[in-house]
Amino acid sequence: MDIAGLALKVGRNTKMMIKGCRQMEKFGKSQPVKRVEDVRFLTGEGRYVDDIAPTDALHAYFFRSPVAHGVITTLDVTDAVEAEGVHAVLTIEDLEAAGMDISMAATVLQNRDGTEGAKPLRPMLAKGRVRFVGEPVAVVIAETLNQARDAAELIAFDVDDLPTHMTLERGGETLHPEAPDNMAFDWGMGDEAATQKAFDAAAKTVSLNVGDNRIIVNAMEPRGCYAEWNDGKVHLANNGQGVWVHKGNLKRVFGLDDDHVQVTNPDTGGGFGMKAAAYPEYFSVAQAARALGRPVRWMSDRTEAMLSDNGGRDLTSLAEFAFDENNKITAYRVRTKCNLGAYNSQFGQPIQALLFSKVLMGVYDVQTTWLQVEGYYTNTVQTDAYRGAGRPEAIYVLERLMDRAARELGVDPWELRRINFIKPEQFPYTSATGEHYDVGEFNRLLTRVAVEADHDGFAARKAADAAKGLLRGQGLCYYIESILGDPAEGAKVEFNEDGTVFIYVGTQSNGQGHETVYAQFLSDQTGIPAELIHVIQGDSDLIKQGGGTGGSRSVTTQSTATLATVAKMTEAFTAFLSDEMGVPAAQISFDDERFRADGSNMTPTMLEVAEMARQKGRDDLLVHHERATLPGRSYPNGAHVSEVVIDPETGVVTVDRYTVVDDFGNLINPMLAEGQVHGGVVQGIGQAIQEHVVYDEDGQLLTASFMDYAIPRAADVPFVSFNSEPVPSTANLMGMKGCGEAGTVGALAAVSNAVQDALWERGVRQADMPFTPHKVWALLNDSAIAAE
Known part of the structure; x- marks a missing residue:
């Protein structure tokens, strides 16, 4: 503009x-x-992107693969090109013929052995093979959206099916020759030998397998864009999280100089990390506009978004603590397997490794750690940043293990955290993974949240629910995150x-x-x-x-x-x-x-x-x-306390109480900060209680609409008590700390620990998100049968 x-x-x-x-x-x-x-x-x-697209813009509609894995044997667009209102149908051959660089950008990691992680070609449209349901194969450009949709039905498309690979394990049908056994990378950080030595000498060790389920971002406004060319200059308007990444990609793809690329973001209805990366549709739309000499617009519908937007989370971790005789943690070890989807997304590889490591040890004074992350390709849509991007995943693993350790050690979970907190006099503190925490008074916040959450009254609330045949659990999470x-x-x-x-x-x-x-x-x-x-x-x-x-x-x-x-x-x-x-x-x-x-x-x-x-x-x-x-990063932190009530007859989990005490340093606008926390907590509750992506063994997405994919409604969320306990940061002149992702970082473990607390008395020892009624009911019944 x-x-x-x-x-x-x-x-x-x-x-x-x-x-x-x-x-x-x-x-x-x-x-x-x-x-x-x-x-x-x-x-x-x-003024959103679909509101401001030029009135004479043609409409783009993407023909997407209906199968998860196969070699393309037929792709005939002849009938589609001749359909009413159609101006063009573009395939990967058309993009290559136009001289475009058809590769999507991706950041890759260095493996433990010093080699580079896999970097297979991710083409903007399918090239010879499809690897996930929803992968764009061709784009139809027509006068109206309905004409483009109708023409897409005329595309002749067939594949020789290949077996799908849907697990986070080596082997199976190889998706890319650059990644034998479907392993994209094997990355590590820390001192593996020293960590093993600490475990060998430990008075007690505790371990826990932790699953972190895949979710769909579902921003209020789906992705969309329009593109137009004028005197050799391209203008792309999209609803993103910044224009400069896209400008750099457009320069590379079309071989343009700086003055011949303009990117704009109008009003944008939600991003949460998902809209930060580049996507194939933007470049195909831009090429269509160049080839036809007309503006071209595209807006995703909801099911299309669920099939093609970058997903979030999707990893499993084995986490282990070593303790001394005084319940001090002497070492921490995590082995993670993460799902990258069918290709590398723009930031997918670093999310579950580098960004996970930023807060690996959280707020605890431990210097001996080892983190190993393996990334796998599967026949699913790509994963990338979702609110928190690696830090919610790391804190979730850590705080779930803290609660399990408290149970196995016979220690109050609040006290176990106090024993291991980094003390105020230790700041500035350099973490085991090299983060420079400037300030922190974690016990102060924990003491405050106990009061705000009426921790002392929990036993009475639990007894009152038990008299009604209900289960009540309380969960604590103390999180820290690094602004990025x-x-x-x-x-x-x-x-x-x-x-x-x-x-x-x-x-x-x-x-x-x-x-x-x-x-x-x-x-x-x-x-x-x-x-x-x-x-x-x-x-x-x-x-x-x-x-x-x-x-x-x-x-x-x-x-x-x-x-x-x-x-x-x-x-x-x-x-x-x-x-x-x-x-x-x-x-x-x-x-x-x-x-x-x-x-x-x-x-x-x-x-x-x-x-x-x-x-x-x-x-x-x-x-x-x-x-x-900025002279340094700031590290928002805080304590979340959740209480849930479970009806064992139905398995329904209700989040009944939720209390937050956050240290965001000095607040410029407390109301906006509170709003960010509320939204983040709701997203965390959503993943913990109901949101879950399900693919079948053939790679078909079974949760591709809101009929099958549940997001939180007002009735699913309690009043969130937000309280500020600031310790001003020394890393910027305002003394502030970022707050946009904190709610989600703390919510996952707080809710999950509360559910596990409620189920523990019924003998359930392993409970992973999402805690849907059927899953919780099955856990309770399986536990009851096992006890007989």
Whole structure:
């Protein structure tokens, strides 16, 4: 979108923003300011990719493989090309003939033996072979979507079926010659020999197999895009989490220079990591637009999304503790097998290895560790980042094992954590995997959550439920996570002639409230009324560099950049005012609202100085830009306590109580932070209680609609008690810590430990997500039969 388009958007929303932002005129730091963008969204004024596609755009529809594995013997698109309204049908041969680089980008790991992990070709459309149900094979371009769908039915497609590989084990039908036995990588971190030595000398060891089920992200808005070309320049608009990764890929794929690629992100309805990566559809749509000389649009439907969007989680782990005679952990060992799907996704390999390792040992003082991760290809859709990206997986394994260890050692699970916490006096602390934790007071938060959750009253609640024939369990999780992504970010502030101010940012909102928090923060630092500040994001022509959104980085990195820009702006305005006020620059101060100087009656605001500069012809003072790099990562942490009630007659699990005490450092907007926690907890509850991807032995997805794939509803979620217990970070000037993923990181183990606690008294010793009624009922009945 160009400046003119942005100005129209700003003008369209100004009245609503003024109404929604009036309370933002006067506020201090850490104020719960209401989200201004919600006024736009709730009144139907949102501008999503399907809303803004050019009216003359042709429609794309993807013909996808109906089988999971096979060699393509027939792919005849002749009848489809001749169908009514059809302009073209593209296959992989057409993309190659156009000179495109047809390979999808992927990051691979280094194996334990020093070799590189497997990197088989993942073509944008199937090339000779299909490897999962839903893999794009051809794309039909027509005047209308219905015409494209109808034409896709005319494509003649046949394969010689091959056996599917659906397990996280070596062997079976090989998907890629580059990965014998279907193993993509074998990665390790730590000291394997020292860890084994610690286990050999341990007073007690505890082990647990932990399954982490696959889930579908199901963002509110499915993936979509449109593409258009003008004088050799491509413009791709998609609903993503940043424009720069896609710009880099488009440059590579089409062999274009920087000035001939523009990527934009309009309003985006949810991302959660799934929309951060590139997908084949974007490049096929872009090529179709180039070949036909017309804009082309595509929007996924829900079942198509379930088949083709990157999935989340899907791993199994064997986790082990070694203890001394005082119940101190002396070593930790994890062996993980993760499912990559049929191909490498853009970030799939690092998620369950490098990012898992970031918080391997959590908040516990243990320096002897070994993590081994094996990645496998299966005939399923790819997996990649999902809210937390590796850190929820690591904390889930660790905190499930902590509860199992407490039971086997005969120790209270709360006390076992206290015994092993990193103590406040040990900070700054370097973890076994090299993370530099700056601050932490974990016992303080654990003490607070015991009060907030009424831990002392649990026994009475449990007894009352038992009298009704119900089971009640309580689960604790103490999590920590590391913010991720590029530590550098830029911000540009531009003073407009109409008195408004644009702030250009390098992140991308997917619903988190960035427009509110960035305007709030800039207003707080400058005194500029927040309703006059408009956040500009998601345009690679207007913002040349940015890190996008992911890894809980956005507000921390963007606010750091804003602070640097304000400092540069203040310095420039001070030098300008020195002549205007007739005093040395050293005597001029700025108090976040006005410039002041002894001996001068002038006390101009930022806006007034900008207007003075405009009148003097100093256009150089109307735009200010600076980049800043975080000196270190921050480590959000906290305690989650869940209580569940189980009806043994039906197996239904109800999450009855949920309490959170988080250390996010200083909060810029507590209401937005709480909202992020609520959403993250609900996503964790969803995976723990009901969400689960099921493929049959032939690789057919059995949970490809909301009739078969259950996501949480309002009735499935209790009131979430959110409490802040800040320990300000030393890793950034604001003392803040990222909060976007924390709710999910803590929720998985808190809910699962609660279910296991409730089932333990009935003899159930192994319970893994998801805790659906049928599974819980079967566990209880199997346990009862075994006890007879």
